[in-house]
Amino acid sequence: MIYLRLIAESFRFAWQALSSNVLRTVLSLLGVTIGIFAIISVFTLVDSLERNVRESMSFIGDKVIYVQKWPWSFGPGTPWWKYFQRPEPTIREFRLLDRRLANDAGLAITSQRSNNVFKHGNNSYSNATLMGVTYEYNKVSDIPIIEGRYFAPQEIDAARNVMIIGDEAAETLYPYGSPIGQELKVAGQKFTIIGLIEKQGENMFGMPNLDQMAIIPYGSFSKMFDTGPNGIGSSIIAKGRDDDPGLMELEYELRGHMRTIRGLRPRDEDSFAMNRPEMATEAVSGFFEVIGMAGWVIGGFAILVGGFGIANIMFVSVKERTNIIGIQKSLGAKNFFILFQFLFESVFLSLIGGGIGLLLVFLLTVIPQDIMKVSLSLGNITLGLGVSAVIGMLSGIIPAVLASNLDPVVAIRSK
Structure with a gap:
């Protein structure tokens, strides 16, 4: 007291x-x-x-490893021409990894193309990014769908012309109603919209985000654009498990399987890069x-x-x-x-x-x-x-x- x-x-x-x-x-x-x-x-x-x-950067994913042609960072004196000669990851390599990997919580392959034009009637949306994904992409990256739904496995396997669209593109093309069930045309192909992504807003770097994107099945994307070893770049994304701290087991397994799939000898350098979002963060x-x-x-x-x-x-x-x-x-x-x-x-x-x-x-x-x-x-x-x-x-x-x-x-x- x-x-x-x-x-x-x-x-x-x-x-x-x-x-x-x-x-x-x-x-x-x-x-x-x-x-x-x-x-x-x-x-x-x-x-x-x-x-x-x-x-x-949330759309990059969390606890994931990207298998790509190019590394995300270059040190001084890096021989960039070696990376230029590397092949792009392919759907064949993705399917082999999908069968062999045991330490992942999800695996997907994606490819994207910028500067597309979406059309619906008299409305058009330019400079849009079109992304092709496999079914488990929603496990390796955050896709906040506010209306509609995500892809069904049958739609991915059959490479149907269905699409999940970003908020900005949807507002431009369908200003007076819901885009769900509507059609739009891109690169001469008609797509039916099945999902709408929640508005993300402007980001810090002015980079394209989900608002300016549209997501379609990887097979549909491949029919429209070349995703082969020398075509549009693809990325294989592996999601790590919670009981794998540092994703070391996943990284070792991914590297070993990729080297085997590409027929690399023990003394050969990797012909692929393994990138992590932690590098940027x-x-x-x-x-x-x-x-x-x-x-x-x-x-x-x-x-x-x-x-x-x-x-x-x-x-x-x-x-x-x-x-x-x-x-x-x-x-x-x-x-x-x-x-x-x-x-x-x-x-x-x-x-x-x-x-x-x-x-x-x-x-x-x-x-x-x-x-x-x-x-x-x-x-x-x-x-x-x-x-x-x-x-x-x-x-x-x-x-x-x-x-x-x-x-x-x-x-x-x-x-």
Whole structure:
């Protein structure tokens, strides 16, 4: 009970001291406000940017390995001409892998072609991406269908002209009704729409996303375009199991079967690349770590200035209240009570500055954004308040110790 009374009394003293010198208080907490605003705004933007980047790349899939002709990253001095001579993955290789793989949770082959024109009556949609997939594509990648359905196995096996269409393409071609059951024409072929993909919105890189895509059976795609070893590139995608950490078993098995299928000898180099989405996300994470460090540096200088400002106001506060401190000690106040009183005041002042900084960051998040949704996370709020409390404690510890060690007789006679 005594501790609650101590906190309440310290809060009262702190509030009286701060409210009696409003201008001095505002100027002192300004540095902390700017510092917390700089740090938390950078972290909030970084977190939101990273989240939106990952969401923009969600169609790539999670816990998957891509078997492709080209690697996703090139090191210095990479002999790119060797990759150019490689054959594309084929439907034959996919079928052999489908029979032999034991450590996968799903396997699909896809191929896509950009700059297509979709037509329905007098409406047309240009620069569309057409993707051909096998049945288990919905296991290796996220296809959020909001209306209609996914392909049936019979439709994939028979290479029927059915299609799942993206939101932007559907709105352009069918502005006044549902696209389900409607027909459209692409590359001279008529397709019936059986599914509509949920709206994804613009992504961070301006890359084509599911909104601009249409998905059809791989067999139907192959009838329209050349997907052979030297034709339009295909990708074999293998989904890993949850009990395969790092997908090491799947990678070893995939590499071994692909080398066997392509007749490679033990000393021959792989004639295919095995790509993972982690390659892109790790590069993105590294980039964001650098930005985060820059935020700490920029905000750190402002917080340092704010800390000195708080320390200065606490020294002034101790000097102004020396007589009161002497009276309190003469009436039996312990040293820890005086120490806690001034330390609480310093932390309270710093928390006010940090809170205002967080409020400014929150106001930034409510500004409507078309491309990137910015949100202030609980973790960043906790970080901001935590940093503010630490700065307040460090800034106020020396003035608080000096106040608690004052001789009561000398303190009373200070006036």
